[in-house]
Amino acid sequence: xxxxxxxxxxxxxxxxxxxxxxxxxxxxxxxxxxxxxxxxxxxxxxxxxxxxxxxxxxxxxxxxxxxxxxxxxxxxxxxxxxxxxxxxxxxxxxxxxxxxxxxxxxxxxxxxxxxxxxxxxxxxxxxxxxxxxxxxxxxxxxxxxxxxxxxxxxxxxxxxxxxxxxxxxxxxxxxxxxxxxxxxxxxxxxxxxxxxxxxxxxxxxxxxxxxxxxxxxxxxxxxxxxxxxxxxxxxxxxxxxxxxxxxxxxxxxxxxxxxxxxxxxxxxxxxxxxxxxxxxxxxxxxxxxxxxxxxxxxxxxxxxxxx
Amino acid sequence: xxxxxxxxxxxxxxxxxxxxxxxxxxxxxxxxxxxxxxxxxxxxxxxxxxxxxxxxxxxxxxxxxxxxxxxxxxxxxxxxxxxxxxxxxxxxxxxxxxxxxxxxxxxxxxxxxxxxxxxxxxxxxxxxxxxxxxxxxxxxxxxxxxxxxxxxxxxxxxxxxxxxxxxxxxxxxxxxxxxxxxxxxxxxxxxxxxxxxxxxxxxxxxxxxxxxxxxxxxxxxxxxxxxxxxxxxxxxxxxxxxxxxxxxxxxxxxxxxxxxxxxxxxxxxxxxxxxxxxxx
Ligand SMILES: Nc1ncnc2c1ncn2[C@@H]1O[C@H](COP(=O)(O)OP(=O)(O)OP(=O)(O)O)[C@@H](O)[C@H]1O
Ligand SMILES: [Mg+2]
Numbered sequence: 001x002x003x004x005x006x007x008x009x010x011x012x013x014x015x016x017x018x019x020x021x022x023x024x025x026x027x028x029x030x031x032x033x034x035x036x037x038x039x040x041x042x043x044x045x046x047x048x049x050x051x052x053x054x055x056x057x058x059x060x061x062x063x064x065x066x067x068x069x070x071x072x073x074x075x076x077x078x079x080x081x082x083x084x085x086x087x088x089x090x091x092x093x094x095x096x097x098x099x100x101x102x103x104x105x106x107x108x109x110x111x112x113x114x115x116x117x118x119x120x121x122x123x124x125x126x127x128x129x130x131x132x133x134x135x136x137x138x139x140x141x142x143x144x145x146x147x148x149x150x151x152x153x154x155x156x157x158x159x160x161x162x163x164x165x166x167x168x169x170x171x172x173x174x175x176x177x178x179x180x181x182x183x184x185x186x187x188x189x190x191x192x193x194x195x196x197x198x199x200x201x202x203x204x205x206x207x208x209x210x211x212x213x214x215x216x217x218x219x220x221x222x223x224x225x226x227x228x229x230x231x232x233x234x235x236x237x238x239x240x241x242x243x244x245x246x247x248x249x250x251x252x253x254x255x256x257x258x259x260x261x262x263x264x265x266x267x268x269x270x271x272x273x274x275x276x277x278x279x280x281x282x283x284x285x286x287x288x289x290x291x292x293x294x295x296x297x298x299x300x301x302x303x304x305x306x307x
Numbered sequence: 308x309x310x311x312x313x314x315x316x317x318x319x320x321x322x323x324x325x326x327x328x329x330x331x332x333x334x335x336x337x338x339x340x341x342x343x344x345x346x347x348x349x350x351x352x353x354x355x356x357x358x359x360x361x362x363x364x365x366x367x368x369x370x371x372x373x374x375x376x377x378x379x380x381x382x383x384x385x386x387x388x389x390x391x392x393x394x395x396x397x398x399x400x401x402x403x404x405x406x407x408x409x410x411x412x413x414x415x416x417x418x419x420x421x422x423x424x425x426x427x428x429x430x431x432x433x434x435x436x437x438x439x440x441x442x443x444x445x446x447x448x449x450x451x452x453x454x455x456x457x458x459x460x461x462x463x464x465x466x467x468x469x470x471x472x473x474x475x476x477x478x479x480x481x482x483x484x485x486x487x488x489x490x491x492x493x494x495x496x497x498x499x500x501x502x503x504x505x506x507x508x509x510x511x512x513x514x515x516x517x518x519x520x521x522x523x524x525x526x527x528x529x530x531x532x533x534x535x536x537x538x539x540x541x542x543x544x545x546x547x548x549x550x551x552x553x554x555x556x557x558x559x560x561x562x563x564x565x566x567x568x569x570x571x572x573x574x575x576x577x578x579x580x581x582x583x584x585x586x587x
Contacts, residue, residue, distance in 0.1 A: 077476035084474045091468045095343060096527050105464055109475045115460035141522055
């Protein structure tokens with residue numbers, strides 16, 4: 001098998017049961033090819049992290065198989081193909097390792113058994129750190145970073161590893177909008193390079209922006225395929241039930257005086273919705289009748305009676 | 308002046324310096340891993356757990372080191388095995404396993420009338436090490452140093468981020484067991500020369516001191532070895548004049564260096580911090 005061969009990731013009827021007896025995933029099947037960014041979307045506890053761990057071979061499925069380019073996961077791991085950024089890093093932050101040391105650990109797969117970095121390894125580390133904007137902080141001890149910065153370091157490590165399959169479990173949680181955009185730009189580059197990117201997120205709004213495929217999950221794979229086919233209101237309702245946050249204009253404080261013109265700012269799952277004149281809009285009218293009538297009055301006063 | 312050079316005139320002192328420095332270096336390297344992993348008591352555990360192995364080896368007519376190694380390994384592996392299969396925290400498992408094995412050793416002991424020098428095992432006899440023991444300790448120590456030196460980055464990786472190590476296809480469980488086996492080997496090789504009590508201290512204090520002084524792992528390894536070896540040489544030297552137990556003098560020297568590091572470490576020292584906190 002060579003690097004030029006196309007990469008694929010395949011799960012067939014994967015069922016994962018935790019030692020506590022909890023079956024978190026039942027008969028999950030999906031198949032992805034290289035050159036894609038696929039979103040993994042589902043409510044809390046739907047089994048996203050569980051699926052990631054099963055795909056990485058960390059959890060042995062009770063039933064079903066996971067294969068990478070038709071081979072067992074273990075073979076792909078030994079070749080350094082599988083990069084993984086967990087939802088929460090379970091590392092001891094007091095270790096005497098620097099930001100650059102952590103990213104260099106991504107290169108261990110490529111090094112000989114003495115793990116002595118070569119020029120190529122150093123260049124890969126520098127490039128990844130620059131891409132996530134952490135090069136200036138490379139000498140910092142790993143615990144001396146903010147939460148979002150820590151996340152960026154581990155994304156950089158996955159980049160430095162040069163994995164052909166990159167799994168990111170909620171990389172956007174707790175990072176600011178600028179960093180999210182930078183990470184999305186990186187993922188797009190990885191897609192161009194023919195890599196397979198699978199990323200879980202709660203940020204539904206941004207999924208159509210950068211993911212060409214979606215896996216909807218709730219204890220099993222509900223649907224998967226191209227974003228515009230899978231991201232339908234019916235599928236989303238099936239995946240989220242009542243947990244979906246919808247800003248329904250008919251029920252909101254948005255009113256005719258705004259000409260239904262809105263500015264929607266979003267930094268997370270909560271969008272910030274502003275009316276035309278820049279005032280705050282709320283999702284529900286109930287309990288805010290005063291506010292609505294006051295705004296209507298103001299709108300009437302501002303408009304000439306002739307109009 | 309002559310009086311100060313007096314210790315270097317005796318062959319047994321020179322041997323003590325050499326073996327003390329070697330044992331100090333090996334323990335220092337391992338102590339870095341133990342301190343970082345929160346396994347500080349593992350050295351203590353393994354060195355207590357060797358007792359039943361020693362007694363059984365004595366009964367069977369095997370070299371005591373073989374029994375001690377097997378028994379120490381059993382303690383380390385049993386701890387890892389139980390930890391992986393239950394919700395009990397590691398330090399608790401360790402406490403149960405090593406006290407159990409130590410007590411078993413005491414029971415076995417009481418069934419034997421022996422000329423085993425238990426106090427030699429506990430306190431060592433660094434000033435009168437038999438030639439065979441000298442060679443054994445040197446070979447085993449060299450082996451441990453070599454293996455850790457070569458595999459230190461992988462051992463650091465599985466200690467720091469086992470999930471990433473698995474993602475790279477590294478044999479995580481194997482490397483963990485290897486670290487425990489190296490620990491058991493180090494304890495056994497140092498035991499008869501330096502004594503269990505000294506080994507236990509040496510397996511914690513240098514790593515703790517170096518942790519205060521270093522920002523990078525390789526730097527930590529180097530500083531731990533330096534601190535440990537210098538304390539060993541200083542302790543043995545002082546014991547000559549104090550006419551005290553060399554092992555005890557070494558441990559005291561290490562503890563003093565630790566306190567000094569705690570107060571005076573360049574960035575994190577308490578003295579430094581108190582000074583800067585008081586400044587406007
Ligand atoms: N170690 C564990 N032992 C037992 N059950 C677990 C374990 N980890 C997760 N679960 C259960 O498995 C189910 C799926 O969990 P998982 O972490 O995969 O969800 P998730 O989709 O990643 O959620 P989130 O959006 O909160 O990250 C949950 O019901 C959870 O309670
Ligand atoms: Mg999760």
